[in-house]
Amino acid sequence: MADGRSADPLEEELEDEESAPRLRLSRRGIVVLSVLGATVLGVLAWLVFFSSVLNVRDVAVQGTPDEKLTSDQVREAIGGLAGGPLARVDLDGVKHRVEAIPRVAKAEVWRGWPHTLQVKVVQRTAVAAVKGDDGQFTQVDASGVSFATEAAPPAGVPVVELRLSQQAKDVDGVISRAQLVQGAVSVAAGLPQEVSKRAGSVLVHSYDDIELQLSGGATVRWGSPEQNDRKARVLLALMKQKGTSFDVTAPEAPAVSG
Template sequence: MSRAGSTTRDRARARRGSTPDRGTAVTPLRARRRTRRRTHPRRRLLAVLGAVLVLAGLVAWAVLGSSLLAVGTVQVDGTELLAEEAVVQAAGIPAGTPLARVDTEGAAARVAALPQVAAVEVTRGWPDTVVVTVTERVAVAVVERDGTRQLIDADGVLFDTITGDPPSGAVPLAVTDPGPEDPATAAALAALTSLPADVAEEVAGAAALSADDVRLAFTDGREVVWGSAEQADRKARVLEALLEQIDAGTLEPARTLDVSTPDAVVLR
């Protein structure tokens, strides 16, 4: 027994009694920590997903439903004969329409229905512009149909009525039934479009009695017997060479140049 009245065994028991039981005190604490570690990433993931959904909703609203990205301008490019107002009206795109909701294919189809339009493309120009790019038909000749003078392009499409002077490069063309399905019209247009620029400038008019009888009248009074649409490029090269030789004095002048058979030219 010690002086304090307790034995060594009593002190040992006291020390053992003060030591916590690891099996009952520590394990619940570790479990709580593990639980917290598992729940925190889930909460963060849910928070991120929620923020993404909110942001996506705001973006969708701004693009599809608000006036922030709406049509403010319809821009027209590529027109010379057509008035821009006519193209805008044909496109039919109301101002204030959300840009993402603009039916570009439908607008292009409506503009393409204009007779003067050969091709059209409608695109979005963010943030508030629709761009309509037009390729107009190019007049090759002027024909008379139903008592009116009309412009005709290289495909034989009649696309505009005129009362005054025709556009530069468009010459009078005499055919019985002008149009894209008429063989005589197609043959005459093949001749006109195959000519080199310097030769085409000298052409005063053309006539096609049939698909095999195309004739060109020049400003100086000369006539070219062209024939059919076959070998049009070959005929154009031969005609250019003949005119150069006549102008240079190496060939006798002729009033009629028959290139209907380009390998057997006849000058009269």
Template sequence: MAGPTTAERGERRQGSSGPPPVRRFRRRLRVMIVLAVAFVFLGSGAFWLLYGSDLVRVERVSVSGTRILTPAQVREAADVPLGEQVISVDTGAIEARIAEELPRIATVDVIRSWPREIELKVTERTPVLLLQKGGKFTEVDKEGVRFATVSRAPRGVPLLELAVSRSGSAAASLRRFGEDRLVREAVRAAGAVPDSVAREVRGVKVRSYDDISLRLTGDRTVDWGSSEKGAAKARALTALMKAASDARHFDVSVPTAPASSGS
């Protein structure tokens, strides 16, 4: 009797290659179960490591960025709970405590540094003006925030004089804007002064919202007006001081019509 043809033998070989579909499914199922169990164990281990292990508890608090303050002052204000799990540390609460206790600090980043450290990266405020009262000086930063009182004036920081009258139009300005707003306007005006002149500014006087003046070295003065159009006033002042270098008084309150006088 004749045997199977070549085509029939090829079909048999193709049909018998690889495991049956049921066997393949069982293999895949076993692999999936093994992977699922492994993930469960890994997840449990990670959870225990973060929330139960002594390997990731806070042991150190580092501080960077201080200039006037000391790292010890920042650590004391932060009151980071040593021994607590790093993952459980309330970074928002630490930031709030530092902001309340140390107004000199403008910003603070609280960073979890695994496995056992909390980093405090701070930025201190820099005074741009000083308010003098008695023998003390209140430092004012670029946002108009009064953040510290010191007994010695920092070198090169101009004095701010609030010469606002309690009567007349100046009183109306005070009632409308408030003292804090007038301080911010003075800061804004001082910040617009060109660099070539800024180093010569010794004082900023505020009589009202639109009556701000500068006192320079050499007994010179500048009528700045309001803090508006600061860039135009800076350009006008630079040109005016070059054209009238011997003048003692400069007026850029209207930057399109600057004027100078005295010699």
């Protein structure tokens, strides 16, 4: 160069970049691109929400391992809510319909793209079967919800039966039969597994006189449906002793006899 100094390659590169023509979109180009983008989004939205391309083709049901509650019963309860595009299915509506089935305690619903509505149910578990005047047995879960009535109680579930004393009948207007049954169910729900599997019956003589009949002929005087947790712990300790009659009506002063 004329001044005898060598050019800096980095400076030359920067000068070339500054002198290079820059691509500028005209206002018309921006409008065209915007319209094109909106069109693409509109087509995608139509495909997902309104066309039959992503319609529901299957309702997959989990949590129905036996004939008591079948997948077909769940699908029937869902009905037309599972029709049309998967994206438009009312998941809350489906959940509420499934949970309205008496045997269902809880339901989860989600979309399984591209064509499947996924439903998972948790069935109620009976903690007691209440024997009615007609000889039928109503199954009740730990929350006190009655969900099925059958001719026989489920295997391994205590049977609640009202055998009211005259005193209990006299105060029927104060403590109703429904309240007595509810108290007995709470006793059954709180029994430890070791006791529950042996408890054939929960007999209600009055609010303060509930009795358990265990397999093998042993009996447990439970008393009222109060302090159930404490009574259950005391009973487990008592049952390590030999006896045919256990009394936990006053858990601070339990007794064994027989």
